[in-house]
Amino acid sequence: MGPHGLRAGVMAKDNQGGDSGWMQFIRELFKTEIYKRSQGRLVRQFTCLAIWVAFALAAYRMYELRNYLFLNLPQALGYVFGRGVEESLASGAFKSLPQALGYAVPGLVLLVGLWIGFRVVNLATFADFLIAVEAEMNKVSWPSRTELIRASMVVIVLMFGVMFVLFTYDFVLNWLLSKVLRVTIV
Numbered sequence: 320m321g322p323h324g325l326r327a328g329v330m331a332k333d334n335q336g337g338d339s340g341w342m343q344f345i346r347e348l349f350k351t352e353i354y355k356r357s358q359g360r361l362v363r364q365f366t367c368l369a370i371w372v373a374f375a376l377a378a379y380r381m382y383e384l385r386n387y388l389f390l391n392l393p394q395a396l397g398y399v400f401g402r403g404v405e406e407s408l409a410s411g412a413f414k415s416l417p418q419a420l421g422y423a424v425p426g427l428v429l430l431v432g433l434w435i436g437f438r439v440v441n442l443a444t445f446a447d448f449l450i451a452v453e454a455e456m457n458k459v460s461w462p463s464r465t466e467l468i469r470a471s472m473v474v475i476v477l478m479f480g481v482m483f484v485l486f487t488y489d490f491v492l493n494w495l496l497s498k499v500l501r502v503t504i505v
Contacts, residue, residue, distance in 0.1 A: 347442050348434075354441045359450030363440040366449060370439060374432020378425040385421030 439445060462470065496502040 370436035
């Protein structure tokens, strides 16, 4: 064990392949096995679900905006590259391309997002983190229902107390500035 602990030695062994971190990440995205299948399942499933929801919302938003994103594609490309490009794209074989892109691109974003969500929660370092999170959450002693209600009531009462004190300070200072010092406050 070195001066940085046991994990530093393991990480150094993992990085001896000569590949950059990005290459390892790309290689990991194309694997299909599940890392430590039985550990941290609940946290990993909810994290994967959250990633899927984010990509599904992005794909749905792209699908909603397909008229703006893809149906005006010839005009946008004509503006960037010149009028000839716009005319060639607006007629002929490319006429149905923007409409097809309006469905294909959101679908592709959704499929890629589903795969990325599945793979990210199975990356070794991220999966180990999620496993540790679930282990720590199992150690938490959660309050009973009565303790939760009592603590919530204390917080709510204190919030209203602080609100009343701040309102009083504001009212008194406002009165002092307007009546005594004759300063107009907007």
